[in-house]
Amino acid sequence: MKILYFAKLKQYIGKNSDFIEIKDNKRIYEVIDELKKRNKNYRKAFNEVTNLQYAVNCEYVNIEETVKDKDELAIFPPVTGG
Amino acid sequence: MKILYFAKLKQYIGKNSDFIEIKDNKRIYEVIDELKKRNKNYRKAFNEVTNLQYAVNCEYVNIEETVKDKDELAIFPPVTGG
Amino acid sequence: MKIFFQKESFLVEEKFKKFSKTNSTAGSIISFVGKVRPTNNKKSITNIEIEIYEKMALLQMKKIIFKLKKKYKILDFLIVHRFGKVKPQENILLVIVASEHRKEGFRFIEDLVDWLKVKITFWKKENYLNDSEWIEQKESDKKILITSN
Amino acid sequence: MKIFFQKESFLVEEKFKKFSKTNSTAGSIISFVGKVRPTNNKKSITNIEIEIYEKMALLQMKKIIFKLKKKYKILDFLIVHRFGKVKPQENILLVIVASEHRKEGFRFIEDLVDWLKVKITFWKKENYLNDSEWIEQKESDKKILITSN
Numbered sequence: 001m002k003i004l005y006f007a008k009l010k011q012y013i014g015k016n017s018d019f020i021e022i023k024d025n026k027r028i029y030e031v032i033d034e035l036k037k038r039n040k041n042y043r044k045a046f047n048e049v050t051n052l053q054y055a056v057n058c059e060y061v062n063i064e065e066t067v068k069d070k071d072e073l074a075i076f077p078p079v080t081g082g
Numbered sequence: 083m084k085i086l087y088f089a090k091l092k093q094y095i096g097k098n099s100d101f102i103e104i105k106d107n108k109r110i111y112e113v114i115d116e117l118k119k120r121n122k123n124y125r126k127a128f129n130e131v132t133n134l135q136y137a138v139n140c141e142y143v144n145i146e147e148t149v150k151d152k153d154e155l156a157i158f159p160p161v162t163g164g
Numbered sequence: 165m166k167i168f169f170q171k172e173s174f175l176v177e178e179k180f181k182k183f184s185k186t187n188s189t190a191g192s193i194i195s196f197v198g199k200v201r202p203t204n205n206k207k208s209i210t211n212i213e214i215e216i217y218e219k220m221a222l223l224q225m226k227k228i229i230f231k232l233k234k235k236y237k238i239l240d241f242l243i244v245h246r247f248g249k250v251k252p253q254e255n256i257l258l259v260i261v262a263s264e265h266r267k268e269g270f271r272f273i274e275d276l277v278d279w280l281k282v283k284i285t286f287w288k289k290e291n292y293l294n295d296s297e298w299i300e301q302k303e304s305d306k307k308i309l310i311t312s313n
Numbered sequence: 314m315k316i317f318f319q320k321e322s323f324l325v326e327e328k329f330k331k332f333s334k335t336n337s338t339a340g341s342i343i344s345f346v347g348k349v350r351p352t353n354n355k356k357s358i359t360n361i362e363i364e365i366y367e368k369m370a371l372l373q374m375k376k377i378i379f380k381l382k383k384k385y386k387i388l389d390f391l392i393v394h395r396f397g398k399v400k401p402q403e404n405i406l407l408v409i410v411a412s413e414h415r416k417e418g419f420r421f422i423e424d425l426v427d428w429l430k431v432k433i434t435f436w437k438k439e440n441y442l443n444d445s446e447w448i449e450q451k452e453s454d455k456k457i458l459i460t461s462n
Contacts, residue, residue: 007364007436008447055434058369074366074434078450081363081370081394081435082347082406082426089215089287090298137285140220156217156285160301163214163221163245163286164198164257164277176333176342177326184325184346188402191350193325196415197333197342253337266345270423277415 001069003031005045006076009052012045025066028054028073032063049077083151085113087127088158091134094127107148110136110155114145131159165241167225169218171248176258179244183260187240190262194269196277198257200250210291212299214247214256217285228279236268236275243276247286314390316374318367320397325407328391332409336389339411343418345426347406349399359440361448363396363405366434377428384424385417392425396435 003018010016020031035042046052054061055074067073085100092098102113117124128134136143137156149155176197184193200212229241244258259277263269281302288299325346333342349361378390393407408426412418430451437448 004366006366006434007438010364055366055369058372074369076366076434077436077447079432079434080430080437080448080450081433082430086217088217088285089289092215093298137217137220140223156220158217158285159287159298161283161285162281162288162299162301163284164281177330180329181324181326188348189351191348193346193348195344198415199337199340199342201340201413202338264350266347266426270419274419 001031001067002072003035004072004074004076006074008077009045009049009075012041012049014041022067022069025068027063028056028061028065028067029063031067031073032075051078052076053078083113083149084154085117086154086156086158088156090159091127091131091157094123094131096123104149104151107150109145110138110143110147110149110157111145113149113155114157133160134158135160165229166243167222168242168244169216169221169247170244171246173246173250173254174244174258176255179242179258180260183240183242183262187262190239191264192266192269193260193262194266194273195258195260196273197255198277199255200252202252204290207290207292209252210293211249211251212256213249213289213291213296215287215289216247220285224283224285225280228276228283232272232275236263236272237265238263238268238272241272241276243280245280245284245286249291314378315392316371317391317393318365318370318396319393320395322395322399322403323393323407325404328393328407329409332389332391332411336411339388340413341415341418342409342411343415343422344407344409345422346404347426348404349401351401353439356439356441358401359442360398360400361405362398362438362440362445364436364438365396369434373432373434374429377425377432381421381424385412385421386414387412387417387421390421390425392429394429394433394435398440 001020001022005013005016032046036046053076054063056065056067056071083102083104087095087098114128118128135158136145138147138149138153239262242260246256250256259273261269261273290297387410389411391409395405399405408422410418410422439446
């Protein structure tokens with residue numbers, strides 16, 4: 001599954017995307033828990049960037065949503081467009 | 083007193099202004115009653131142009147308002163600006 | 165903070181460019197352009213003729229702007245309103261407003277245009293090929309008149 | 314009915330002129346321009362940097378426009394939103410809408426700009442002389458977010 005990071009989250013993690021393998025469905029918070037185990041950049045990012053938003057295949061969802069391997073998951077702070 | 087006519091009212095009366103002498107204060111409807119005595123153009127104008135508006139010295143007033151000789155009275159149909 | 169009543173046609177892009185330059189630090193610039201439509205009730209319009217009571221229009225407009233500026237914080241505005249004969253597709257009215265934040269600009273311009281539609285002492289007559297007709301106030305605008313009093 | 318996300322700066326007057334020409338029979342043309350202000354919290358801004366999730370931005374924008382077009386009768390619109398580095402006094406966002414009547418144009422453009430401020434997947438970072446800061450969503454915009462959900 002492709003994971004995209006944006007803005008402050010991307011800056012803290014130090015890259016704009018990851019690919020992970022998901023065998024069955026997983027909840028977004030489970031995916032994040034796994035990412036946080038990778039290294040302290042991820043831990044810092046997910047602990048310090050507050051009020052994160054989630055989108056699966058370009059649709060806003062909440063952290064309880066399940067994702068599949070073919071999905072594109074995006075994680076980002078609240079948007080500030082316009 | 084100067085009286086100004088605009089739009090359809092002006093067209094019906096056939097001119098854009100009149101000067102009349104007012105000795106004491108007069109109500110606007112009294113002024114109009116006098117104007118209607120002048121000729122059939124005035125009568126037709128004041129009978130057929132409905133929903134007339136009144137302004138004394140550039141301020142909207144109602145037909146009961148009194149006017150003095152130094153005032154400028156404007157009479158017109160509802161505006162359609164913009 | 166300028167108001168123009170003029171017979172001459174004008175180009176919105178030129179007015180806009182100049183206004184933007186003098187308000188280069190504003191966060192929001194909103195504009196409204198009202199144009200003559202080519203038909204009304206399926207009748208083809210040759211031109212519209214706008215008659216004005218200029219003295220009252222200016223005085224009343226200054227009063228409403230004074231009120232609106234107290235209500236909404238804006239930085240600058242420009243109003244250009246044509247009178248005389250105006251052809252289809254030409255601009256009748258341009259309002260531009262600069263503000264720090266968009267919300268106050270939107271409220272200011274919408275209130276001002278509402279006012280212009282129902283209160284400014286301008287009268288429109290539509291000229292068709294063979295006849296002409298004075299425009300009546302729209303029902304929707306009458307409602308605005310009542311609520312804004 | 315066009316949407317542009319672009320790095321390049323643009324001139325509002327040129328976009329306006331072209332849009333007006335292709336919508337010459339519209340009765341109302343309303344535009345909103347959002348610009349970079351020179352300071353924020355008394356800090357002088359060198360430039361702002363806008364990062365975008367383009368695929369989602371486009372998809373979501375098409376959805377909101379589809380909804381708004383059902384709600385308000387408009388004839389045409391143009392949206393230009395910059396990304397990358399934008400300097401103070403430059404335009405970030407332009408929205409123009411043509412409609413027969415102004416009220417529907419105003420509602421369409423205001424709803425659309427509200428949406429753009431709180432929903433489009435764009436993120437702004439302000440660069441100052443010696444440091445930089447990601448912009449936080451404004452309290453006033455959060456409220457819009459809640460009521461528009």
